[in-house]
Amino acid sequence: MLHNKKIGFIGTGNMGQALIAGLIQSKTAKPDNIICSDINKKQLEIVKNKYNVLTTTNNLKVIEKAKIIIYAVKPQNLFFVIKETSKLLNSSKLIISIAAGVPLKAITEILNKKLRLIRVMPNICAFIRESATAIAPSENIVNEDIELAKAVFDCVGKTVLLEENQLDAFTGLAGSGPGYIFMIIDAMADAGVKMGLSRQDSLFLSSQTVMGAAKLILKTNEHPGQLKDKVASPKGTTIAGIHALEKGKLRATLINAIEAATNRSIELGKNIIK
Ligand SMILES: NC(=O)c1ccc[n+]([C@@H]2O[C@H](COP(=O)([O-])OP(=O)(O)OC[C@H]3O[C@@H](n4cnc5c(N)ncnc54)[C@H](OP(=O)(O)O)[C@@H]3O)[C@@H](O)[C@H]2O)c1
Incomplete structure (x- = not known):
């Protein structure tokens, strides 16, 4: 090309x-x-x-x-x-x-x-x-x-x-997005340590898990909701974890974060034009 x-x-x-x-x-x-x-x-x-x-x-x-x-x-x-x-x-x-x-x-x-x-x-x-x-x-x-x-x-x-x-929406989602994922990986690693894994294993496992899950979506083209349903078996561990995430308002928190970053990007753009 x-x-x-x-x-x-x-x-x-x-x-x-x-x-x-x-x-x-x-x-x-x-x-x-x-x-x-x-x-x-x-x-x-x-x-x-x-x-x-x-x-x-x-x-x-x-x-x-x-x-x-x-x-x-x-x-x-x-x-x-x-x-x-x-x-x-x-x-x-x-x-x-x-x-x-x-x-x-x-x-x-x-x-x-x-x-x-x-x-x-x-x-x-x-x-x-x-x-x-x-x-x-x-x-x-x-x-x-x-x-x-x-x-x-x-x-x-x-x-x-x-x-x-x-x-601006791109910036809120994908420009700033790595920052959110770094936080999520760090928090998952903290949780692994709390539950008895070494810091090193915990950080490696949380990073590899995030990467693997993202690759699975991109490679299979399956909707993340469908994949989530596949891993959540009745009375199982994943659905127990999902329930805790819903109680902690994970979705609303992430949507709020991307909305806040998008609005900040709009604000900064206006300052540049001025
Ligand atoms: N880094 C990221 O993750 C990222 C992501 C998306 C977009 N961007 C955009 O990419 C652009 C570059 O970012 P960066 O992180 O690569 O910045 P950077 O590391 O500071 O690189 C910019 C380079 O340009 C040089 N420079 C400054 N004035 C110049 C001039 N008049 N003529 C020629 N060269 C000059 C700087 O020299 P001095 O260091 O001596 O000033 C520096 O070596 C930015 O506009 C940023 O918004 C960056």
Whole structure:
């Protein structure tokens, strides 16, 4: 899909590097088809040594050479970098921003021209190539651009196509979601310790159980309610545990958490536009 198209990164921090690693490890892109820039010279040296990609401290060089450009700087640096590079941006380039919470409208206003712009939100699991990633295109995007963005971000997990106005809900569910699951795993491990398992065994067992249950849903495509019914036998242990979870309002608590995170994402987005 990428047909040897040069991919450029502006910013080679945590997420930039996760993407570079994913592209190379999945053999989607060769190192010499990746060019990156960063103001942090030490960071660039690490990236050069680790991945053998082309590096520069000049952001404009990336724009000149690349056909797909991924802006992977922090949201507070994005507007400066867009302003700095906009003179070299034209419709031959696909522009991707991964800056959390920065709306397409805000970027378009700074660009002051209609370009092929996509907003993408990966999550932290991109570091192990298991991200749940949302792709939200702007109005000038054609199907081929979406396929290109998919080809890049499928290297670090799985992608879904969303409308931009769904990204706050995405953030509440999948952006912040790993944080909830970390808490759940930690709590399950505490429970295992309380019931007599070692901390090490308990943490391993709770993590492996969460991963196995998630994989079972994804691989069988069965509804989680159906799978739950399968493991809950009459008068058995699982139904006793489920009853305790219902008493503790697990479902309502999780729904409240995702609603709160979505609302916070909306609030932060409004501040960025201001
Ligand atoms: N990390 C995540 O889990 C995650 C998840 C979803 C989305 N994102 C988004 O991904 C983006 C990058 O996040 P990150 O965690 O990778 O940040 P990061 O580790 O701080 O990386 C950003 C890099 O950009 C560099 N930089 C700053 N200003 C620059 C400029 N003017 N020109 C070129 N490079 C510049 C930084 O250098 P200095 O360190 O010297 O400033 C740093 O090396 C953010 O917008 C974030 O919202 C991150």
